[in-house]
Amino acid sequence: MIWSEICIQTTNEAIDPISNILHEHGTNGIAIEDPADLSKERETFFGEVYDLDPADYPADGVYIKAYLSENTYLDKTVDAIKRAINQLQQYGIDLGRNQVTISDINEEDWATAWKKYYKPVKISDKITIIPTWESYQPTSGDEVIIELDPGMAFGTGTHATTVQSIQAIEQYIRKQDVVLDVGCGSGVLSIAAGLLGAGDVHAFDLDDVAVKSTKINAELNQINNKITASQNHLLHDVALRADMVVANILADIIVRLAGDAWNVLKSDGIFIASGIIKDKQQLVQDTLQDTGFRILEVNKMEDWISIVAKKTPNESGA
Numbered sequence: 001m002i003w004s005e006i007c008i009q010t011t012n013e014a015i016d017p018i019s020n021i022l023h024e025h026g027t028n029g030i031a032i033e034d035p036a037d038l039s040k041e042r043e044t045f046f047g048e049v050y051d052l053d054p055a056d057y058p059a060d061g062v063y064i065k066a067y068l069s070e071n072t073y074l075d076k077t078v079d080a081i082k083r084a085i086n087q088l089q090q091y092g093i094d095l096g097r098n099q100v101t102i103s104d105i106n107e108e109d110w111a112t113a114w115k116k117y118y119k120p121v122k123i124s125d126k127i128t129i130i131p132t133w134e135s136y137q138p139t140s141g142d143e144v145i146i147e148l149d150p151g152m153a154f155g156t157g158t159h160a161t162t163v164q165s166i167q168a169i170e171q172y173i174r175k176q177d178v179v180l181d182v183g184c185g186s187g188v189l190s191i192a193a194g195l196l197g198a199g200d201v202h203a204f205d206l207d208d209v210a211v212k213s214t215k216i217n218a219e220l221n222q223i224n225n226k227i228t229a230s231q232n233h234l235l236h237d238v239a240l241r242a243d244m245v246v247a248n249i250l251a252d253i254i255v256r257l258a259g260d261a262w263n264v265l266k267s268d269g270i271f272i273a274s275g276i277i278k279d280k281q282q283l284v285q286d287t288l289q290d291t292g293f294r295i296l297e298v299n300k301m302e303d304w305i306s307i308v309a310k311k312t313p314n315e316s317g318a
Protein backbone atom coordinates (compact mmCIF):
# COMPACT_ATOMS: atom_id res chain seq x y z
CA MET A 1 0.00 0.00 0.00
CA ILE A 2 1.21 3.52 -0.83
CA TRP A 3 1.03 6.21 1.87
CA SER A 4 1.50 9.95 1.68
CA GLU A 5 4.33 11.23 3.85
CA ILE A 6 3.91 14.77 5.17
CA CYS A 7 7.26 16.25 6.19
CA ILE A 8 7.30 19.54 8.11
CA GLN A 9 10.57 21.41 8.56
CA THR A 10 10.25 23.40 11.76
CA THR A 11 11.81 24.08 15.19
CA ASN A 12 12.25 21.99 18.32
CA GLU A 13 9.70 24.09 20.26
CA ALA A 14 7.04 23.39 17.61
CA ILE A 15 7.34 19.57 17.86
CA ASP A 16 4.59 19.03 20.44
CA PRO A 17 1.94 21.37 19.08
CA ILE A 18 2.52 20.21 15.49
CA SER A 19 2.42 16.56 16.58
CA ASN A 20 -0.93 17.27 18.23
CA ILE A 21 -2.23 18.91 15.06
CA LEU A 22 -1.11 15.93 12.98
CA HIS A 23 -2.88 13.53 15.37
CA GLU A 24 -6.04 15.63 15.25
CA HIS A 25 -6.04 15.42 11.44
CA GLY A 26 -5.86 11.64 11.43
CA THR A 27 -2.23 11.07 10.46
CA ASN A 28 -0.30 8.00 11.58
CA GLY A 29 3.17 7.07 12.82
CA ILE A 30 4.69 10.43 13.68
CA ALA A 31 8.53 10.44 13.48
CA ILE A 32 10.75 13.30 14.65
CA GLU A 33 14.22 13.90 13.26
CA ASP A 34 15.94 16.43 15.53
CA PRO A 35 19.74 16.72 15.32
CA ALA A 36 19.71 18.23 18.84
CA ASP A 37 19.05 14.70 20.13
CA LEU A 38 22.63 13.82 19.19
CA SER A 39 24.36 16.41 21.34
CA LYS A 40 21.99 17.77 23.95
CA GLU A 41 22.93 17.80 27.59
CA ARG A 42 20.07 18.24 30.00
CA GLU A 43 20.68 19.87 33.36
CA THR A 44 18.77 17.17 35.17
CA PHE A 45 19.38 14.46 32.65
CA PHE A 46 20.89 11.35 34.15
CA GLY A 47 22.02 9.52 31.05
CA GLU A 48 22.36 9.44 27.34
CA VAL A 49 20.16 8.33 24.52
CA TYR A 50 22.18 5.30 23.49
CA ASP A 51 23.50 4.41 20.04
CA LEU A 52 22.15 7.30 17.95
CA ASP A 53 23.75 7.53 14.52
CA PRO A 54 24.38 11.09 13.15
CA ALA A 55 23.88 9.78 9.64
CA ASP A 56 20.18 9.27 10.45
CA TYR A 57 19.61 12.99 11.17
CA PRO A 58 19.08 16.11 9.03
CA ALA A 59 21.93 18.66 8.92
CA ASP A 60 19.72 21.51 10.18
CA GLY A 61 16.16 22.12 11.39
CA VAL A 62 13.76 19.60 12.81
CA TYR A 63 11.71 17.36 10.58
CA ILE A 64 8.35 16.03 11.72
CA LYS A 65 7.06 13.25 9.49
CA ALA A 66 3.59 11.77 9.54
CA TYR A 67 1.64 9.53 7.23
CA LEU A 68 -1.79 9.52 5.61
CA SER A 69 -3.31 6.52 3.88
CA GLU A 70 -4.35 6.97 0.26
CA ASN A 71 -7.44 9.11 0.42
CA THR A 72 -9.22 11.42 -1.94
CA TYR A 73 -9.13 14.25 0.62
CA LEU A 74 -5.33 14.50 0.77
CA ASP A 75 -5.21 18.10 -0.53
CA LYS A 76 -7.94 19.24 1.87
CA THR A 77 -6.29 17.53 4.84
CA VAL A 78 -2.88 18.98 4.04
CA ASP A 79 -4.40 22.47 3.65
CA ALA A 80 -6.15 22.12 7.02
CA ILE A 81 -2.90 20.97 8.66
CA LYS A 82 -1.01 23.93 7.17
CA ARG A 83 -3.67 26.37 8.40
CA ALA A 84 -3.61 24.91 11.93
CA ILE A 85 0.20 25.05 12.01
CA ASN A 86 0.24 28.68 10.87
CA GLN A 87 -2.18 29.55 13.68
CA LEU A 88 0.43 28.42 16.23
CA GLN A 89 2.26 31.69 15.55
CA GLN A 90 -0.57 33.43 17.43
CA TYR A 91 0.58 31.55 20.54
CA GLY A 92 4.14 32.78 20.11
CA ILE A 93 5.48 29.45 18.82
CA ASP A 94 8.47 29.82 16.48
CA LEU A 95 7.79 27.68 13.40
CA GLY A 96 11.23 28.18 11.81
CA ARG A 97 11.19 27.45 8.07
CA ASN A 98 7.69 25.98 8.30
CA GLN A 99 8.08 24.10 5.02
CA VAL A 100 5.66 21.30 4.26
CA THR A 101 6.48 18.67 1.64
CA ILE A 102 4.44 15.67 0.54
CA SER A 103 5.80 12.44 -0.96
CA ASP A 104 4.64 8.88 -1.56
CA ILE A 105 6.06 6.06 0.48
CA ASN A 106 5.59 2.30 0.69
CA GLU A 107 3.85 0.92 3.76
CA GLU A 108 6.79 -1.37 4.63
CA ASP A 109 9.12 1.64 4.81
CA TRP A 110 7.11 3.94 7.06
CA ALA A 111 5.85 1.35 9.49
CA THR A 112 9.34 0.79 10.83
CA ALA A 113 11.26 3.92 9.75
CA TRP A 114 10.80 5.85 13.03
CA LYS A 115 11.97 2.94 15.13
CA LYS A 116 15.62 3.42 14.25
CA TYR A 117 15.64 6.75 16.17
CA TYR A 118 14.21 5.24 19.32
CA LYS A 119 16.75 3.69 21.67
CA PRO A 120 16.93 2.83 25.40
CA VAL A 121 17.15 6.05 27.39
CA LYS A 122 17.85 6.67 31.08
CA ILE A 123 15.66 9.57 32.10
CA SER A 124 16.13 9.81 35.87
CA ASP A 125 18.37 8.22 38.46
CA LYS A 126 15.88 5.34 38.69
CA ILE A 127 14.02 5.07 35.39
CA THR A 128 15.12 3.75 32.00
CA ILE A 129 12.75 3.54 29.04
CA ILE A 130 13.39 0.83 26.50
CA PRO A 131 11.57 0.25 23.22
CA THR A 132 10.16 -3.26 23.16
CA TRP A 133 12.31 -4.28 20.19
CA GLU A 134 15.65 -3.30 21.83
CA SER A 135 17.57 -5.49 24.26
CA TYR A 136 18.90 -3.83 27.42
CA GLN A 137 20.82 -4.96 30.49
CA PRO A 138 19.86 -3.09 33.71
CA THR A 139 22.87 -1.36 35.29
CA SER A 140 21.62 -1.56 38.88
CA GLY A 141 19.27 -3.67 40.97
CA ASP A 142 16.77 -0.87 41.74
CA GLU A 143 16.52 0.43 38.16
CA VAL A 144 12.88 0.83 37.07
CA ILE A 145 12.45 -0.27 33.46
CA ILE A 146 9.54 0.99 31.35
CA GLU A 147 9.03 -1.03 28.20
CA LEU A 148 7.27 0.95 25.52
CA ASP A 149 5.87 0.65 22.04
CA PRO A 150 4.10 3.97 21.43
CA GLY A 151 2.86 2.82 18.02
CA MET A 152 0.87 5.70 16.58
CA ALA A 153 0.44 7.56 19.89
CA PHE A 154 2.58 10.45 21.21
CA GLY A 155 5.05 9.54 23.93
CA THR A 156 8.31 7.68 23.41
CA GLY A 157 9.26 9.04 26.84
CA THR A 158 12.33 10.80 25.50
CA HIS A 159 10.87 14.27 24.89
CA ALA A 160 11.95 16.92 27.43
CA THR A 161 8.34 17.56 28.52
CA THR A 162 7.84 13.86 29.26
CA VAL A 163 11.19 13.57 31.04
CA GLN A 164 10.26 16.54 33.25
CA SER A 165 6.90 14.95 34.05
CA ILE A 166 8.45 11.62 34.99
CA GLN A 167 11.10 13.24 37.16
CA ALA A 168 8.38 15.16 39.04
CA ILE A 169 6.25 12.02 39.43
CA GLU A 170 9.29 10.21 40.85
CA GLN A 171 9.91 13.03 43.32
CA TYR A 172 6.35 13.52 44.61
CA ILE A 173 4.59 10.17 44.35
CA ARG A 174 3.68 8.33 47.54
CA LYS A 175 2.78 4.67 47.89
CA GLN A 176 -0.83 3.89 46.93
CA ASP A 177 -1.49 7.36 45.49
CA VAL A 178 -4.42 7.74 43.10
CA VAL A 179 -3.03 9.38 39.95
CA LEU A 180 -4.85 10.94 36.97
CA ASP A 181 -2.87 11.25 33.72
CA VAL A 182 -4.54 13.80 31.44
CA GLY A 183 -3.45 13.45 27.79
CA CYS A 184 -1.88 10.04 28.31
CA GLY A 185 -0.55 9.42 24.75
CA SER A 186 1.37 6.14 24.89
CA GLY A 187 0.66 5.88 28.64
CA VAL A 188 4.29 6.47 29.59
CA LEU A 189 3.44 8.73 32.57
CA SER A 190 0.76 6.36 33.86
CA ILE A 191 3.19 3.46 33.68
CA ALA A 192 5.90 5.46 35.45
CA ALA A 193 3.42 6.33 38.23
CA GLY A 194 2.29 2.71 38.50
CA LEU A 195 5.82 1.32 38.64
CA LEU A 196 6.84 3.94 41.21
CA GLY A 197 4.15 2.84 43.63
CA ALA A 198 0.80 4.49 42.74
CA GLY A 199 -2.17 2.41 43.83
CA ASP A 200 -4.55 3.37 41.04
CA VAL A 201 -3.89 5.25 37.82
CA HIS A 202 -6.59 6.65 35.53
CA ALA A 203 -5.40 7.72 32.08
CA PHE A 204 -7.43 9.95 29.74
CA ASP A 205 -6.94 11.10 26.17
CA LEU A 206 -9.12 12.64 23.48
CA ASP A 207 -7.52 10.28 20.99
CA ASP A 208 -8.74 6.69 20.89
CA VAL A 209 -5.38 5.59 19.45
CA ALA A 210 -3.67 6.92 22.60
CA VAL A 211 -6.15 5.09 24.84
CA LYS A 212 -5.47 1.80 23.03
CA SER A 213 -1.71 2.42 23.16
CA THR A 214 -1.87 3.08 26.93
CA LYS A 215 -3.74 -0.19 27.47
CA ILE A 216 -1.23 -2.15 25.38
CA ASN A 217 1.76 -0.58 27.14
CA ALA A 218 0.24 -1.08 30.61
CA GLU A 219 -0.10 -4.77 29.77
CA LEU A 220 3.43 -4.92 28.41
CA ASN A 221 4.69 -3.64 31.77
CA GLN A 222 2.37 -5.99 33.64
CA ILE A 223 0.63 -3.23 35.56
CA ASN A 224 -2.69 -3.25 33.70
CA ASN A 225 -4.28 -4.19 37.05
CA LYS A 226 -3.47 -0.65 38.26
CA ILE A 227 -4.15 1.39 35.11
CA THR A 228 -7.46 2.18 33.45
CA ALA A 229 -7.48 4.18 30.23
CA SER A 230 -10.46 5.90 28.64
CA GLN A 231 -11.33 8.46 26.02
CA ASN A 232 -12.17 11.80 27.59
CA HIS A 233 -11.84 15.55 27.09
CA LEU A 234 -9.50 16.70 29.89
CA LEU A 235 -11.23 15.87 33.22
CA HIS A 236 -14.79 16.59 32.11
CA ASP A 237 -17.30 14.58 34.17
CA VAL A 238 -14.51 12.80 36.08
CA ALA A 239 -15.71 12.37 39.66
CA LEU A 240 -12.63 10.66 41.10
CA ARG A 241 -10.60 11.91 44.09
CA ALA A 242 -6.90 12.00 43.31
CA ASP A 243 -3.58 12.52 45.09
CA MET A 244 -1.82 13.55 41.89
CA VAL A 245 -2.84 14.95 38.50
CA VAL A 246 -0.25 15.00 35.73
CA ALA A 247 -0.76 16.70 32.37
CA ASN A 248 1.88 17.02 29.67
CA ILE A 249 -0.17 19.08 27.28
CA LEU A 250 -0.05 22.63 25.84
CA ALA A 251 -0.05 25.66 28.17
CA ASP A 252 -3.40 26.94 26.92
CA ILE A 253 -4.96 23.56 27.65
CA ILE A 254 -3.41 23.45 31.14
CA VAL A 255 -5.03 26.82 31.80
CA ARG A 256 -8.42 25.30 30.90
CA LEU A 257 -7.70 22.22 33.04
CA ALA A 258 -6.63 24.03 36.23
CA GLY A 259 -10.12 24.33 37.78
CA ASP A 260 -11.03 20.67 37.23
CA ALA A 261 -7.60 19.56 38.48
CA TRP A 262 -8.24 21.53 41.68
CA ASN A 263 -11.69 19.96 42.08
CA VAL A 264 -10.53 16.34 41.71
CA LEU A 265 -7.45 16.70 43.93
CA LYS A 266 -7.56 15.86 47.60
CA SER A 267 -6.20 18.44 50.02
CA ASP A 268 -2.39 18.56 49.65
CA GLY A 269 -2.72 16.87 46.24
CA ILE A 270 -0.05 17.54 43.59
CA PHE A 271 -0.61 18.95 40.09
CA ILE A 272 2.26 18.38 37.64
CA ALA A 273 1.86 20.55 34.53
CA SER A 274 4.30 20.14 31.63
CA GLY A 275 4.55 21.10 27.96
CA ILE A 276 4.65 24.85 28.67
CA ILE A 277 6.65 27.18 26.43
CA LYS A 278 8.57 30.01 28.15
CA ASP A 279 6.23 32.72 26.88
CA LYS A 280 3.29 31.01 28.58
CA GLN A 281 5.00 30.31 31.91
CA GLN A 282 3.60 33.40 33.63
CA LEU A 283 0.08 32.76 32.32
CA VAL A 284 0.11 29.20 33.68
CA GLN A 285 1.63 30.24 37.03
CA ASP A 286 -0.93 33.05 37.45
CA THR A 287 -3.80 30.72 36.55
CA LEU A 288 -2.66 28.06 39.00
CA GLN A 289 -2.26 30.61 41.80
CA ASP A 290 -5.63 32.22 41.02
CA THR A 291 -7.19 28.75 41.22
CA GLY A 292 -5.69 28.37 44.71
CA PHE A 293 -2.62 26.23 44.03
CA ARG A 294 0.71 26.91 45.72
CA ILE A 295 3.60 26.66 43.26
CA LEU A 296 6.25 24.27 44.61
CA GLU A 297 8.64 24.16 41.67
CA VAL A 298 9.18 25.67 38.25
CA ASN A 299 11.67 23.66 36.18
CA LYS A 300 13.23 24.27 32.79
CA MET A 301 14.60 21.71 30.36
CA GLU A 302 15.71 22.82 26.92
CA ASP A 303 13.01 25.37 25.99
CA TRP A 304 10.31 23.75 28.09
CA ILE A 305 8.86 24.67 31.47
CA SER A 306 7.16 22.32 33.90
CA ILE A 307 5.41 23.38 37.08
CA VAL A 308 4.65 21.41 40.21
CA ALA A 309 1.82 22.87 42.30
CA LYS A 310 0.09 21.81 45.51
CA LYS A 311 -3.54 22.12 46.55
CA THR A 312 -2.94 24.25 49.63
CA PRO A 313 -3.74 27.94 50.10
CA ASN A 314 -0.88 30.18 48.99
CA GLU A 315 0.59 32.81 51.32
CA SER A 316 -1.84 35.51 50.22
CA GLY A 317 -4.64 33.14 51.19
CA ALA A 318 -6.00 32.97 47.60
Ligand SMILES: C[S@@+](CC[C@H](N)C(=O)[O-])C[C@H]1O[C@@H](n2cnc3c(N)ncnc32)[C@H](O)[C@@H]1O
Nearest residue numbers: 154155162183184185205206207210233234248
Ligand atom coordinates in the same frame (compact mmCIF):
# COMPACT_ATOMS: atom_id res chain seq x y z
C1 LIG B 1 2.25 15.97 24.41
S1 LIG B 1 1.25 14.54 24.36
C2 LIG B 1 1.72 13.80 25.92
C3 LIG B 1 1.71 12.28 25.88
C4 LIG B 1 2.29 11.63 27.16
N1 LIG B 1 1.51 11.96 28.33
C5 LIG B 1 3.74 12.05 27.39
O1 LIG B 1 4.00 12.72 28.37
O2 LIG B 1 4.61 11.70 26.58
C6 LIG B 1 -0.32 15.24 24.69
C7 LIG B 1 -1.49 14.26 24.60
O3 LIG B 1 -2.64 14.98 25.03
C8 LIG B 1 -3.75 14.58 24.24
N2 LIG B 1 -4.74 15.67 24.28
C9 LIG B 1 -4.71 16.86 23.63
N3 LIG B 1 -5.79 17.59 23.97
C10 LIG B 1 -6.51 16.87 24.87
C11 LIG B 1 -7.74 17.07 25.57
N4 LIG B 1 -8.44 18.20 25.42
N5 LIG B 1 -8.20 16.09 26.40
C12 LIG B 1 -7.48 14.94 26.55
N6 LIG B 1 -6.33 14.67 25.89
C13 LIG B 1 -5.84 15.63 25.06
C14 LIG B 1 -3.15 14.32 22.85
O4 LIG B 1 -3.98 13.45 22.11
C15 LIG B 1 -1.79 13.70 23.22
O5 LIG B 1 -1.88 12.29 23.29
